[in-house]
Amino acid sequence: MKLKNTLGLAIGSLIAATSFGVLAQGQGAVEGELFYKKQYNDSVKHIEDGFNPGARIGYFLTDDLSLNLSYDKTNHTRSNDGTGNQKIKGDTGSLTAQYHFGQAGVDSLRPYVEGGFGHQSRGNVRADGHTGRDQSTLAIIGTGVKYYFTNNLYARAGVEADYAMDNGKWDYSALVGLGVNFGGNAGAAAPAPTPAPAPEPVPEPEAPVAQVVRVELDVKFDFDKATVKPNSYGDVKNLADFMAQYPATNVEVAGHTDSVGPDAYNQKLSQRRADAVKQVLVKDGVAPSRITSVGYGESRPVADNATEAGRAVNRRVEASVEAQAQ
Known part of the structure; x- marks a missing residue:
C-alpha cells in the first residue's frame, strides 16, 4: 500500500507539472525523471539480477544535447550457492550526456544515445574470500527513446551498459521512466508571419557626382x-x-x-x-x-x-x- 501511495503521488506530481503551460524540451530546459531498471549483474559473482529505483535531473545545453545527473538504489539478493543468502544494498551516481534525435512535441518520439561515467558502491559483498563494501568506477553507454504524451510529460524506455573499470566486467540494465521538462524553447508556436511592408517609392536617380x-x-x-x-x-x-x-x-x-x-x-x-x-x-x-x-x-x-x-x-x-x- 505504501508503494502504491508513493507511485500515485509521483505520477500526480508529474501530471500537475504539465499544467504549467511551459514549453517542451529545448535549449535551457530542465528535465526531471523517476525511473526503474532491471540490473543484469556480471561484475560481482553470486549476485542475482535485481531491480533498481532511481531519479534523474538534466539540463539541455542545446535543443538536442543534455547533461544528466542520476542516482539509483542497488537492491540485490545474493544467490544461495555456498556464499550465503545475504541482502546486497548500495547505490550508484552518474553523470551522462544525452544526444537526442527528432523534435519534442505531443505524440512524438525522440530517440537518444548517451555516454558518461558513474560510481557504484555495494555493501555486504562476500566474494573471493572477503567481505565488505565493493566500489567501482563505471563507464556508461546507452540508448533509448522518449515518447511525449504532452509537450512536457514523457515516458522513456532504454538500455544501458556499465563497464567496471576496476575489474573489467560489464553489467547491463533495461529501464523505464516517467519525466517532465520545463523552461525550454522547443515546441513553441512559430510567430505569426509579419506582413510584408509596402514597397517604398523608388527615388529618382541622382545626377552623378564628380x-x-x-x-x-x-x-x-x-x-x-x-x-x-x-x-x-x-x-x-x-x-x-x-x-x-x-x-x-x-x-x-x-x-x-x-x-x-x-x-x-x-x-x-x-x-x-x-x-x-x-x-x-x-x-x-x-x-x-x-x-x-x-x-x-x-x-x-x-x-x-x-x-x-x-x-x-x-x-x-x-x-x-x-x-x-x-
Missing part, C-alpha cells in the same frame, strides 16, 4: 645634385600620363634642398632641380606652358636637417595635380 582624382610626385636627389635619377623616371611618367588624361590641368613642380650650404646657393640648386623635373615632363609629352617650376631653397623642410636621413628627405622636388572625373 569625383576628385589626384596624383602626387616626390623625386629625391643626391647631395648637391640636380640630376633626376633613373629610378624616378617612372614616377614622373605617371604624372605626365595623368596630365595627358586631364588636359585642362596645370602643375607646379617645387624644388627644395637641405640646410647644408649658403641660402643663396641652395636657392639656385632648388631651382635647377625643379627645372630638371620639368624637362623630363616635357620629354614625356607635357606642354611646357602647363608646367611652372619654382625653387624654394631650404625654406620648406619636411624632416630634421640635423640628421643625414632627414637631409636626404629634404633634397626633393614635389608636385601635386587634381582633376574631376565623371
Whole structure:
C-alpha cells in the first residue's frame, strides 16, 4: 500500500507539472525523471539480477544535447550457492550526456544515445574470500527513446551498459521512466508571419557626382645634385600620363634642398632641380606652358636637417595635380 501511495503521488506530481503551460524540451530546459531498471549483474559473482529505483535531473545545453545527473538504489539478493543468502544494498551516481534525435512535441518520439561515467558502491559483498563494501568506477553507454504524451510529460524506455573499470566486467540494465521538462524553447508556436511592408517609392536617380582624382610626385636627389635619377623616371611618367588624361590641368613642380650650404646657393640648386623635373615632363609629352617650376631653397623642410636621413628627405622636388572625373 505504501508503494502504491508513493507511485500515485509521483505520477500526480508529474501530471500537475504539465499544467504549467511551459514549453517542451529545448535549449535551457530542465528535465526531471523517476525511473526503474532491471540490473543484469556480471561484475560481482553470486549476485542475482535485481531491480533498481532511481531519479534523474538534466539540463539541455542545446535543443538536442543534455547533461544528466542520476542516482539509483542497488537492491540485490545474493544467490544461495555456498556464499550465503545475504541482502546486497548500495547505490550508484552518474553523470551522462544525452544526444537526442527528432523534435519534442505531443505524440512524438525522440530517440537518444548517451555516454558518461558513474560510481557504484555495494555493501555486504562476500566474494573471493572477503567481505565488505565493493566500489567501482563505471563507464556508461546507452540508448533509448522518449515518447511525449504532452509537450512536457514523457515516458522513456532504454538500455544501458556499465563497464567496471576496476575489474573489467560489464553489467547491463533495461529501464523505464516517467519525466517532465520545463523552461525550454522547443515546441513553441512559430510567430505569426509579419506582413510584408509596402514597397517604398523608388527615388529618382541622382545626377552623378564628380569625383576628385589626384596624383602626387616626390623625386629625391643626391647631395648637391640636380640630376633626376633613373629610378624616378617612372614616377614622373605617371604624372605626365595623368596630365595627358586631364588636359585642362596645370602643375607646379617645387624644388627644395637641405640646410647644408649658403641660402643663396641652395636657392639656385632648388631651382635647377625643379627645372630638371620639368624637362623630363616635357620629354614625356607635357606642354611646357602647363608646367611652372619654382625653387624654394631650404625654406620648406619636411624632416630634421640635423640628421643625414632627414637631409636626404629634404633634397626633393614635389608636385601635386587634381582633376574631376565623371
